[in-house]
Amino acid sequence: MISLLQSEWYKVRKSNIIYILFAAPLVGLLIGIVGGSSVFPVEVNQWAGALLMMNLTYALLFLPLVTGVLAATVCRYEHQAGGWKQLLALPVTRGKVFMSKYLLLIMLVLVVQVLYLGSIFVVGIVHGFTDSFPMEIVWKSILGGWVATFPLVALQLWMSILFKSFAASFSVNVIFTLPTILAINSEKFGPYYPWAQPVFMMNVGGDTSEFFFIPWEQLITVVGGSFLLFFIGGFLYFQRKSV
Amino acid sequence: MIGKLIRTDFMKIRRKGIWFLTVLGPFGVVALQMVNYGLRKDWFIQQDIYSWFYYIRNVIAFTPFALILGIVILTSFMASIENETNAWKQVIALPVTKWGVYLSKYTTLAILLVVSTCLLTLFSLGFGMFLGLDGGIPYLDLIKYCFYTFFASLPVLGLQLWVALVSKNQGIPITLGIFGVILSYMAYFLPDWLIWKWPSLDNQWDEPIINVCLGLAVGLAIYLVGMIDFMRRDVK
Numbered sequence: 019m020i021s022l023l024q025s026e027w028y029k030v031r032k033s034n035i036i037y038i039l040f041a042a043p044l045v046g047l048l049i050g051i052v053g054g055s056s057v058f059p060v061e062v063n064q065w066a067g068a069l070l071m072m073n074l075t076y077a078l079l080f081l082p083l084v085t086g087v088l089a090a091t092v093c094r095y096e097h098q099a100g101g102w103k104q105l106l107a108l109p110v111t112r113g114k115v116f117m118s119k120y121l122l123l124i125m126l127v128l129v130v131q132v133l134y135l136g137s138i139f140v141v142g143i144v145h146g147f148t149d150s151f152p153m154e155i156v157w158k159s160i161l162g163g164w165v166a167t168f169p170l171v172a173l174q175l176w177m178s179i180l181f182k183s184f185a186a187s188f189s190v191n192v193i194f195t196l197p198t199i200l201a202i203n204s205e206k207f208g209p210y211y212p213w214a215q216p217v218f219m220m221n222v223g224g225d226t227s228e229f230f231f232i233p234w235e236q237l238i239t240v241v242g243g244s245f246l247l248f249f250i251g252g253f254l255y256f257q258r259k260s261v
Numbered sequence: 262m263i264g265k266l267i268r269t270d271f272m273k274i275r276r277k278g279i280w281f282l283t284v285l286g287p288f289g290v291v292a293l294q295m296v297n298y299g300l301r302k303d304w305f306i307q308q309d310i311y312s313w314f315y316y317i318r319n320v321i322a323f324t325p326f327a328l329i330l331g332i333v334i335l336t337s338f339m340a341s342i343e344n345e346t347n348a349w350k351q352v353i354a355l356p357v358t359k360w361g362v363y364l365s366k367y368t369t370l371a372i373l374l375v376v377s378t379c380l381l382t383l384f385s386l387g388f389g390m391f392l393g394l395d396g397g398i399p400y401l402d403l404i405k406y407c408f409y410t411f412f413a414s415l416p417v418l419g420l421q422l423w424v425a426l427v428s429k430n431q432g433i434p435i436t437l438g439i440f441g442v443i444l445s446y447m448a449y450f451l452p453d454w455l456i457w458k459w460p461s462l463d464n465q466w467d468e469p470i471i472n473v474c475l476g477l478a479v480g481l482a483i484y485l486v487g488m489i490d491f492m493r494r495d496v497k
Contacts, residue, residue, distance in 0.1 A: 038436050045443055052450050075446060083439045091432045097345075182345055184431035185337035189282055192330050196289065199323075200296050 022110055022118040029095050030122065038087055042080070042130040046137030049075045051144055064147040066155060069138065069222045076134065077163055077216040078198055081127075085167050086191035088126050089174035090184045092119055097182045102261035116175075116256045120249070123171050124164075131160045155222050162219030162231055169212050169245035176252030179259065209236055212244040266357060266365035267372075273342050274369070279335065283373050286331045287381035290323050291388050298392060312395040317406055320385045324410045325445045325460035328374075332418050333438030335373060339366050340425035340434070349496050359492045367422060367484060374418070378411045406462070406469075413459040413472040415480030417441055420456070423487030427494060 049072045096102045105115060135156065142151070173194075177187040194213050201211040208214050209232075218232045274280075297319060298305065305311040343349045352362060382404055390398065421441075425434040444457035451458040453465055459476050462469040 034430050034433065038432055041436050041440065045440065049443070049447065052447065075443060079443055079446060080439060083442070084436070087432050087435050087439070090435075091430075094430065094432070183338065183341040184435055185334050185341055186278065188337070188435055189278075189334045192334065193285070193289070196326065196330070197293070199326075200293055204300065 019114055019118060022114055023122060026092065026118050026122045030092055030126075033091055033094060035088075035091055035126070038084065038091065039126065039129055039133060041084065043133040043137035043140075045080050046072060046076060046134045047140060050137065050141030064145070064149045065138075065142060065152050066222055068141060068145065068147070069152075069156070069159070072138065072141070073159060073163075073220040073222060074217065077166075077220040078202070079195065081130075081163060081167060081216045081220075082170055082195045082198070082213055083188075083191060084130060085123075085127060085170050086174045086177075086188050087184070088123055088130075089171060089178040090187050092123060092126075093175075093178040094184075102259075106261055112257050113253065116253055120172065120175055123175060124168060127167050127171060128164055131164045135160050152222075158231060159220040159222055163216045165237070166215035166219040166241055169241055169248050170216075172245055172248035172252055176248060176255055179252065179256055210240055212240060215241050262357060262361055263365060263368070266361055267368055270339075270365050270369040274338070277338065277342075279338055279373065282331065282334060283377050284380060286327050286377050287384050290320060290327045290381060291384040293323055294319055294385070295388060298388075302392075311392075313389060313399050313402075314396070316389050316392070316394050317385070317399070317402055320381075321406050321410065321462065324381065324407070325414070325448065326442055328377075328410060328414050328460060329417055329438065329441050329445050329457070331374070331377065332370075332414065332421050333435060333441070335370055336418070336421040336425040337431050337434055337438075339370060339422070340428070341431055344429065344431070353496050360488055363426070363488045363491050366426070367419075367488075370418060370422065374411060378407050382407045409462055409469050409473050410460050412480075413462060413469075413476035415476045416456040416459070416483050419480050419483030419487055423483065423490065426487075426491055 050068055096105055106112060138156065174187060174191060177190045181187045198211065198213045198217065201208045201214045202217050209218070215232070218236075221231055294316075298316075302311075305315070343352060353359060385407070386398070386400075386403055389403075421434055421438060424437055425431065428434055441457045444451060444455060445460060448458045448461035448463060456479065458464075459472040462472050464471055
């Protein structure tokens with residue numbers, strides 16, 4: 019398992035992944051600096067005000083969309099010139115291959131989140147924020163957003179194994195991500211929509227008494243439930259896939 | 262020659278889900294308005310904005326993201342037809358010019374997007390009539406705004422096609438496309454010279470036609486730069 023992860027890492031290192039990872043802080047900087055931050059009253063912590071706006075665009079569009087690109091990237095080598103055959107001819111089980119790809123992906127998403135955190139600092143410096151840095155809120159939203167992408171990553175890994183072309187798995191991603199813009203405005207539907215969870219988890223204005231910004235029940239049922247569905251679906255599909 | 266190339270390009274995109282996406286895009290934009298008007302119909306009536314004017318505004322507000330994402334997906338699909346099977350050598354080995362191949366890809370995509378835009382006009386007209394909005398049906402405005410958005414997004418089409426055709430790894434054009442979508446989402450805050458702002462038809466003079474003219478002119482320029490770069494590159 020460890021050696022599989024190592025080989026996955028080796029493959030991914032050589033596939034321009036660095037540009038995709040650094041898109042995250044770039045987007046953060048872009049939203050944070052261009053978007054303007056003086057829309058909130060003075061009483062609000064400056065960081066929290068900027069975060070509220072940055073996180074919305076970031077978690078609404080960027081984070082769900084980029085998981086798909088990362089998932090397609092980690093399957094790219096295998097789709098070229100019979101790579102699946104070569105990989106599965108090794109003494110490894112398909113389950114382990116799937117697991118190691120999934121683990122690598124969620125690690126990459128964590129890197130994306132941490133780089134985004136870095137861009138929050140830079141935005142604060144550029145705007146000259148003097149308020150204290152709300153460490154607790156920030157970690158909650160960074161880690162919360164990360165956890166919320168687990169089911170999305172599972173579905174995208176499934177789609178990336180299924181389709182050879184980036185565009186096909188990306189279109190599945192887009193079809194599910196765009197309705198989020200409306201879903202988050204609906205109190206009835208929003209909390210149950212898996213693609214809207216990153217927005218809720220990263221919404222720093224949420225309820226701060228809980229561990230994350232959404233209640234545990236919602237986390238376990240919606241995020242956990244959709245994770246199980248997509249992960250098991252992808253896992254079973256990969257077991258049967260003819261290579 | 263161009264006619265034949267376009268015909269082969271249309272043959273290549275059969276049964277790949279591209280036509281499905283061409284129809285789904287405009288349908289999705291109108292479906293979002295169905296949800297919007299379904300949930301908030303009373304609010305619209307109460308605010309006295311239950312009219313064709315505001316309905317077209319609502320449709321147009323969503324079109325840029327859908328259009329840019331559509332462009333990203335379609336251009337990447339187009340490029341991956343040859344990329345996936347390493348067929349570039351075979352295409353270029355035919356008695357065709359490289360600029361012809363590029364022009365044919367561009368034209369095919371433009372035709373698909375025009376079909377999408379026509380469908381958007383029809384779907385929005387249909388749903389608007391179903392809603393029974395106040396005032397007469399402004400056919401001309403509806404056609405005008407749908408096509409304005411399309412013309413204003415031509416530079417994005419040129420750029421995405423260029424990047425998609427010269428990248429081996431389709432992750433690069435798609436990441437660029439995600440940037441574009443986020444930029445168009447924040448169009449209100451952007452300076453007027455950024456091409457991703459143009460599809461929103463918003464500018465400091467409040468004249469959408471400027472975005473259309475810029476779109477056509479800069480679209481042509483980016484197309485030419487992309488084509489010349491494509492011609493000079495080695496076929497791997």
